Amino acid sequence: MILAQIIEQLFKKPATNKFPAKYMPKSIISFLKSGKPIVPPVPTPPRFRGKLIYHRDKCVGCEQCGRVCPANVIQFVPQEKKVRFYLARCTFCGQCTDICPADAIEMSNEFLLADYNKYSKNLVLE
């Protein structure tokens, strides 16, 4: 029975998604910087837990999110009564989005967050 599976597989598309390119580029970084089209990642289902979105205007500064965050992502800025997120530490549990009384935190579908600098613009939300 397994032999039939192997022969069937010869005529099928491979199960692996060839991300980010069909063939391994010599240097991934220079490939990504060149701006050539990449093979898209596997689509995410609805309500996927991805990168956080922060609606600064809605935030009331109650600090509840910091109380439940398991990874110490959220820093309270007392002068402005707002919070700052250091996403390099985020574990994507979604607890802060659940507890926020003003619906100021949301989760997006974005998950490609690799970066050299953990304080880069992409990874610090304000």
Added chain:
Amino acid sequence: MARVTDERTYYTIPIGPTHPSLKEPLQFAFDLEGERVVDVEIKPGWNHRGVEVLGMKRNPLQTLYLAERICGICSVSHLIAFSRAVENALGIPVPPRAEYIRVIIAELERIHSHILWAGVAAHELGFDTLLHLTWRVREQVMDILELLTGNRVNYALVTIGGVRRDITKEQEPLVRQALRYYKDLLEMLVDAFLHDPTIELRTRDVGVLSYKDALELMAVGPTARASGVKKDIRVDQPYLAYPALELSPITPDLFRPEIHGDVYDKIIVRLLEIEQAIGLIEQALAKMPEGEIGHATKEEMTELLVQIKEREGEGIGRHEAPRGELFHYIRFQADSEIPILWKVKCPTYSNLMSYRPMFQGAQIADIPIIIACIDPCIACMDRVIVRRDGREEVWTAEQLLAKSWEKTRRLKG
């Protein structure tokens, strides 16, 4: 290292802590006589991460996600056991629908874990085609878990006093579809694993754990059940929605007449448990009542934090993880939301002792498959580190007993 006694030469070969056939760090020292393993010494403790200490510095809502990351494969098992421990300690009720959802996710995880194990076992035997096949079919259940929970591996679904997401009407048919896929597939998997002459040759009468040894060494989960010990927390001490569902412990005599307790039997048990898990999910989907799912809204979560702070108590939580019985213990003081004690005992810890009888008499080439056959999860297990003070000292039970007697005498004066 060679040692010559009564005209025979014994060799000791160390394997690990890091070795290509081990997925995680664990050290073995095998005493060999020619090709044959005479005895084995196991040294765990290379992967200690201090998770419990971290858990004693934060509130249980934060620890949930830490507990989940103790193990990447049985993450929801740790969540269920941890949240049950907290619920028992603080007396927090769980609504029935949430219990059913927990069962569904736990059983989906069992399917995913056992298929993953089957692939690893095939790889250890050198049957890489089967490894790639099993890991490809595993994607389906990963997709379902991602759909239901929002992530492929760390599901973050269970919370204290319930679950965080409901299974909606639109998701149910997709779950059923995936279950049908695995039902059709199971025949192929059973054929590929259990009727394959090469796998039979390599696994029959290899790594035998007798019924007596399994009982005496307190093996748990599929390792114990493969030796004929009918031991399953879901049946012995029913919890969650398991009392309402039909299940009985799976032993290899359901597939072949005698129980041998070898690696082949362990494959049988795990494959049959996939079938059992599919049945359980179907039953749970059919019987699932409507209603609340527990602390999922903002007000409820804030209230939960207050309750955790006010109440005190100690509790245990047990769960039949894919590898066996998982145990969490937690203790709270009043006026503090941070637990003063958290202890985790993982199935691999219970199963580690059963390595010795399995290795005795085995050949060197059988070592990788015997290591893999209890489905070891070292990251889960390493909770204790030995402080050596420059030298190593192992105390026997008699020495400890002598110390204890000495203390009694001293106290009596």
